[in-house]
Amino acid sequence: MSETSTATGGISACSITLQLNGQSREVEVYPWTTLLDLLREQLHLTGTKKGCDHGQCGACTVLLNGKRINSCLTLAVMHDGAKLTTIEGLAQGEELHPMQAAFVEHDAFQCGYCTPGQICSAVGMIAEGRAETRDDLREQMSGNVCRCGAYPNIVAAIEDATAATRERLAGAKEVTP
Amino acid sequence: MNPFSYARPSSVEEAIDQFRPDSRYIAGGTNLLDLMKENVTRPSQLIDITQLPLADIAETPEGGLRIGALVSNADLAWHPLVEARYPLLSQAILAGASPQLRNMATTGGNLLQRTRCYYFYDATTPCNKREPGTGCPARDGLNRIHAILGHSEACIAVHPSDMCVALAALEAVVHVQGPRGERRIPMADFHRLPGQTPEADNTLIDGELITAVELPAQDFSAHSSYLKVRDRASYAFALVSVAAALDMDGAGIRSARIAMGGVAHKPWRKAEAEAALVGKPADEAAFTAAADILLEGASGFEHNAFKIELGRRAIVRALTDAAKGAAR
Numbered sequence: 001m002s003e004t005s006t007a008t009g010g011i012s013a014c015s016i017t018l019q020l021n022g023q024s025r026e027v028e029v030y031p032w033t034t035l036l037d038l039l040r041e042q043l044h045l046t047g048t049k050k051g052c053d054h055g056q057c058g059a060c061t062v063l064l065n066g067k068r069i070n071s072c073l074t075l076a077v078m079h080d081g082a083k084l085t086t087i088e089g090l091a092q093g094e095e096l097h098p099m100q101a102a103f104v105e106h107d108a109f110q111c112g113y114c115t116p117g118q119i120c121s122a123v124g125m126i127a128e129g130r131a132e133t134r135d136d137l138r139e140q141m142s143g144n145v146c147r148c149g150a151y152p153n154i155v156a157a158i159e160d161a162t163a164a165t166r167e168r169l170a171g172a173k174e175v176t177p
Numbered sequence: 178m179n180p181f182s183y184a185r186p187s188s189v190e191e192a193i194d195q196f197r198p199d200s201r202y203i204a205g206g207t208n209l210l211d212l213m214k215e216n217v218t219r220p221s222q223l224i225d226i227t228q229l230p231l232a233d234i235a236e237t238p239e240g241g242l243r244i245g246a247l248v249s250n251a252d253l254a255w256h257p258l259v260e261a262r263y264p265l266l267s268q269a270i271l272a273g274a275s276p277q278l279r280n281m282a283t284t285g286g287n288l289l290q291r292t293r294c295y296y297f298y299d300a301t302t303p304c305n306k307r308e309p310g311t312g313c314p315a316r317d318g319l320n321r322i323h324a325i326l327g328h329s330e331a332c333i334a335v336h337p338s339d340m341c342v343a344l345a346a347l348e349a350v351v352h353v354q355g356p357r358g359e360r361r362i363p364m365a366d367f368h369r370l371p372g373q374t375p376e377a378d379n380t381l382i383d384g385e386l387i388t389a390v391e392l393p394a395q396d397f398s399a400h401s402s403y404l405k406v407r408d409r410a411s412y413a414f415a416l417v418s419v420a421a422a423l424d425m426d427g428a429g430i431r432s433a434r435i436a437m438g439g440v441a442h443k444p445w446r447k448a449e450a451e452a453a454l455v456g457k458p459a460d461e462a463a464f465t466a467a468a469d470i471l472l473e474g475a476s477g478f479e480h481n482a483f484k485i486e487l488g489r490r491a492i493v494r495a496l497t498d499a500a501k502g503a504a505r
Contacts, residue, residue: 075223
């Protein structure tokens with residue numbers, strides 16, 4: 001640890017446990033490790049993207065205890081015991097989550113870099129249950145930027161997958177109260 | 178980010194006890210971590226206050242609401258009592274940031290968020306707010322988003338919050354606890370103008386922790402409006418925003434509140450502008466007269482003088498909308 005200790009001003013890593021995509025994972029993190037860097041650099045779950053790293057683009061969106069957040073703007077150490085769902089945790093085996101399937105069906109991306117964040121954000125938005133109209137949907141998805149400009153197809157995909165996502169969320173609540 | 182130590186106290190007293198001059202309290206972290214990534218803020222210790230019992234919204238015996246400092250912006254905006262009694266606050270919060278940020282950002286943290294002045298955020302440039310005495314490049318630089326009211330030779334930055342503009346109009350009171358005990362700070366006295374010490378955004382002393390924000394009982398729920406004018410329809414800071422609230426007596430105005438965002442180092446209010454509306458009919462002439470008083474003394478810079486006329490029109494529009502009812 002001596003080399004590490006010098007680089008980190010003598011501050012050591014802390015052990016935390018996450019319920020990550022349905023599995024319990026114990027990891028060592030430094031206080032300054034963001035949740036995003038933990039996912040990508042330590043756990044090699046690279047589905048969650050680093051876009052701006054400043055909470056402006058939404059590419060790093062994950063579901064923390066069921067709520068969508070920017071994983072680049074929170075410290076991993078603050079989430080000991082939390083339930084975390086990333087894009088890797090949405091499918092059930094080989095069966096895509098309805099939101100993933102709808103994005104494929106509607107061609108809701110070009111380069112795909114924003115897509116994991118868009119999908120996690122859309123699932124989070126449907127769980128919030130506040131988007132009643134297309135205008136609501138567009139407003140409530142404004143935290144996810146798509147530089148390719150695939151917005152019309154993203155909106156269509158989300159509208160198409162809303163009912164199935166609601167069913168999936170209701171089912172999940174019955175399993176884990 | 179620089180290395181820092183991390184503490185997670187379980188009581189307010191313990192948190193205050195652990196505070197050192199270069200510590201920062203962290204809750205949502207959505208602004209603080211961003212500032213740390215840019216090396217604008219380099220704390221040696223973060224004190225995680227998320228385990229403290231400050232996450233409730235409760236009715237006060239006086240008929241108001243006491244909002245715990247840790248209540249998220251999303252939970253506050255969508256709370257049934259806030260939507261029913263303080264729709265202005267819900268509307269203002271939902272006009273700010275993104276859903277992801279509102280899920281993390283807290284009530285206390287929103288009060289403490291710092292300016293988005295380009296020069297403040299860029300650690301390679303001088304900035305009196307970041308490094309006192311180094312100068313203000315915004316005065317002769319890119320100042321389109323900057324202040325038109327209450328600015329000083331030292332600083333022309335604006336406070337970026339939407340929530341705080343509504344809290345100012347609603348005359349909220351900030352509850353704080355610190356090394357010298359507890360005190361209550363009216364919103365009007367919480368943020369400050371830059372003067373010669375722009376490094377201080379607010380009147381808190383070292384180690385003081387916001388524990389709650391109290392909304393007084395009032396009668397503006399039927400007539401209020403938050404108007405935010407910005408470069409795109411969503412997820413952008415205000416160029417100008419207006420929180421307008423009226424207590425109507427038929428077609429006449431019994432009392433009024435007007436606060437502006439995006440124009441000064443703090444939410445901008447003026448008692449004379451509000452007093453000028455009392456007893457008047459809710460019409461354009463009265464609203465324009467109030468706007469002129471609120472904007473008295475406004476002065477712009479090379480790129481932001483447009484905010485004066487924009488502000489005047491935004492005030493009239495927000496008051497007109499408020500007179501029609503409350504946006505929900």
